[in-house]
Amino acid sequence: MSERTLRVAVLGCGAVGSQVVRLLTEQHDDLAARVGAPVELVGVAVRRLDAPREVEVPEGLLTTDATALVARDDVDLVVEVIGGIEPARSLILSALDNGASVVTANKALLAEDGPTLFEAAAKAERDLYYEAAVAGAIPILRPLRESLAGDKVTRVLGIVNGTTNFILDKMDTSGAGFSEALEEAQQLGYAEADPTADVEGFDAAAKAAILASLAFHSRVTASDVYREGISEVTAADVASARDMGSVVKLLAICELRPGPNGDQVAARVHPAMIPRSHPLASVREAYNAVFVESEAAGQLMFYGPGAGGAPTASAVLGDLVTVARNRLAETRGAGESAYADRAVQPMGETRTRYHVAIDVDDRAGVLAAVANAFADHDVSIQTVRQEGRGADAQLVVVSHAAPDAALSATVEQLRSMDIVREVTSVMRVEGGDE
Template sequence: MNEKTSVRVALLGCGVVGSQVARLLHEQANDLAARVGAPVELVGVAVRRLGIPRDVDLPEHLFTTDAEELVSREDVDVVVEVIGGIEPARTLILSALEHGASVVSANKALLAEDGGTLFEAAEKAGRDLYYEAAVAGAIPILRPLRESLAGDQVTRVLGIVNGTTNFILDRMDSSGAGFNEALEEAQELGYAEADPTADVEGFDAAAKAAILASLAFHTRVTAADVHREGIAEVTASDVASAAEMGCVVKLLAICALENGPDGPAVSARVHPAMIPRTHPLASVREAYNAVFVESEAAGQLMFYGPGAGGSPTASAVLGDLVTVARNRLEGVRGAGESSYADLPVLPMGRTQTRYHVQIDVDDKAGVLATVAQVFAEHDVSIQTVRQEGRGDDAQLVVVSHRASDADLAATVAHLQGLANVREVSSVMRVEGDQE
């Protein structure tokens, strides 16, 4: 391609994100042409249905319901995929690459489930596959991991990567609301879907954690490798207990290099956790996202901003599109998948962290000593313990030192079998501080 040749773009999807991508392509056409080195031309938009109102004014002749025909056109240089889901997105992306187009995608679910297939297809075709918009909306986090920190050793990535759950937990913390009440408010304000399962059960965050871990540690990590827990079981009492400790509850995506049984390994998990209010992530409010990165040379870095929405996500898509378009004009290919380390993924049972455990017990002499002995038998060291009496029963609140998930689970199972223990009412991990 020469400097006067336009870069021809096909868009898959014209919903919340796709319509904003199309809008920005039109409104910023001159600036994009200057940045790319040639005009960027939208030549087709694949949609499910024709003739319905959309949030962008485009000529009708651009719309088609035949996505396969659009991505296989020889004159298409870049395919932008924002339809989401596994199929038909996977088939369409593979077809686009096979027919010579580079791809920009925002599809976290597909990349987390079958990214390896897509990367191999891009490598075979000699084309780009960029996907900054797949994690944390407008926040530039994937490019820094892939490029800016390429000469460093990332050791940990800790992130709030789902705006819906952050809004819910923030409301529970600031107003004392319960989970259901906070969820209803999130739905009324448009932060949560009518069916919020993907968000509140952690599926969305787990897909993003898989992508982050893959990039940070040069290892293929899929969503199935990520331990996942949602926030539906987080109670107002949990949030209040966190506040008493000077902490706040957040749904965290945590990816880290660990010491495995045979050498370095990767851990990837998503679950609610208490973090100190002094930690930078504790100040992330409402539906915002933030990713905290720790590396050997650069130290601690935090990336913060809106993690979802049409315009923020479209901003990330356009950033990738500029890079991919430049590469097409110059006849080069950007960085592909880096999975050379090929580290094992550590089972959750071997992952170590601290724990906050609430235990309802009979208010009798010797119960505390019995509970402490159970912790000791399973190699879970107690950091602090607090007892509150309530007539015939009492509540013990135990905060442990670092222990493995398997040892903590064995401790809880043992406690539940004790005659004087009525219930282990809450178990929550504690992250983000040093012992």
């Protein structure tokens, strides 16, 4: 074992940070054996010294001066788990500039301004690792960055937000509406008091940007990701999916699609119906799963707890061990890989399928008129069925794959037709035949 001691500073002591501190303290000897040198916690930056905490921080380590902590010349490794854009970005850049390697769980910052951080790490010749930024304890980023580095990844499809998966699972299993399921999620601690980031898809979009960037060796930001949340999903949508042998999930979908000058990156987050036979359909409650397709390896699935203090801290500590080993060996791990520099395909050009439920007049010629609306936009119909009669007549149409803009235009035309009382549901369909 090396005589050198590696000194660690932790920024943040909330749900994740407190578990990082606990693991660093409780597993001190094991971590030293795995790293090859002692790992010493030298400071924990917090907003308030007197705030209640899940774990007891060793005396003398708490500080409210995060700026001074990351600027210390004796700090080798900085763990950032405070989240948000600022001051996290400035603190990470300062840590790198002062010679520390960095482990972060900050998905929002990486999705908004990852290139700035990667460039700073390269300039400082230090590591920037971020496994915990996507899917909690599930090891997905390192397989994309390292294990599949010799393969061509073509698609990444995932459930990457536990809150929305819990809500949709409850709607499917109990028949509850969105508001009821959200309230239960909040009572159980799966959803925040303000659930906007989760239920409107912002959290999943940030993770999709990170996944797409790694998988396709191109810079993708959260603003490049098409986003829809689940707040408009109704119990009727979930029941209709059940009738089709499907289930509704909020999916992060990143894939290579043909473009005018080669492959383009398509990245989107939205609720979709997937067949119950699909591996992702069985992901229950607040669990996450990521399904990867590549040319040589084929189909791979990664599954586990996608959030929570201890699971996320597990991913942080995994990165910490790797970064610490690199410091001892005076080397660096793989940095940003953006050589492909692929363009991002607009959502309107991305091919998908629609499930459309339409309240219609129950009279002759209605089905033909609806079919003509789809034909007007070169959208082929896969299945159509009628439910109810008279005032309760409804057509449920599932299309074949078509550009999203054509499908959207079809829906708008349907809404303008005299025979259509209301388009009651529009949802994309994934999996199965196109």
